[in-house]
Amino acid sequence: xxxxxxxxxxxxxxxxxxxxxxxxxxxxxxxxxxxxxxxxxxxxxxxxxxxxxxxxxxxxxxxxxxxxxxxxxxxxxxxxxxxxxxxxxxxxxxxxxxxxxxxxxxxxxxxx
Amino acid sequence: xxxxxxxxxxxxxxxxxxxxxxxxxxxxxxxxxxxxxxxxxxxxxxxxxxxxxxxxxxxxxxxxxxxxxxxxxxxxxxxxxxxxxxxxxxxxxxxxxxxxxxxxxxxxxxxxx
Numbered sequence: 001x002x003x004x005x006x007x008x009x010x011x012x013x014x015x016x017x018x019x020x021x022x023x024x025x026x027x028x029x030x031x032x033x034x035x036x037x038x039x040x041x042x043x044x045x046x047x048x049x050x051x052x053x054x055x056x057x058x059x060x061x062x063x064x065x066x067x068x069x070x071x072x073x074x075x076x077x078x079x080x081x082x083x084x085x086x087x088x089x090x091x092x093x094x095x096x097x098x099x100x101x102x103x104x105x106x107x108x109x110x111x112x
Numbered sequence: 113x114x115x116x117x118x119x120x121x122x123x124x125x126x127x128x129x130x131x132x133x134x135x136x137x138x139x140x141x142x143x144x145x146x147x148x149x150x151x152x153x154x155x156x157x158x159x160x161x162x163x164x165x166x167x168x169x170x171x172x173x174x175x176x177x178x179x180x181x182x183x184x185x186x187x188x189x190x191x192x193x194x195x196x197x198x199x200x201x202x203x204x205x206x207x208x209x210x211x212x213x214x215x216x217x218x219x220x221x222x223x224x225x
Contacts, residue, residue, distance in 0.1 A: 043216030
């Protein structure tokens, strides 16, 4: 499975867009990019996933580069409640649960 | 709508004591169920998963066991806890065998003293 690289931490001002990068330069053609987040002392929460096209839902937007070697999760108007660790994961659709590997992620702190 | 419940939320146990953490899912049938552990400041480690009643797959050798006595019930147990069993235990479910989108419970924080 492809490995991902994320910054350890980021800050964002409340109300501004939060852009969280993820590098996955060894991604395979059948691997999707997934994003989850984990608010302190809670279980992870699924945010969004994509293969090669940009995706948007009520929580966030996912921008995947044309070569698929990196992606950016965008929270358009960050709030204090968006402070969390954000995990970028790549794995095949329909792969086994052991392939859903949560690394260290990016600690996003939204500042008032 | 589907919901997932875990209890207890917090547990402090002495070394050598038994453990039982319970997870139930409502609003769905035949879910795929998972137990993860998160040590302090670390990522999530998959411990067990189950695709049906009585079917348990273990990912890592350890001091823990899992059981699925009913379709929507998943239990994590230990006969004798070790200090290294301390951590944040998370139950998760998905409707599909591909584990494409996992829904996690609120977690159970275990401290072994």
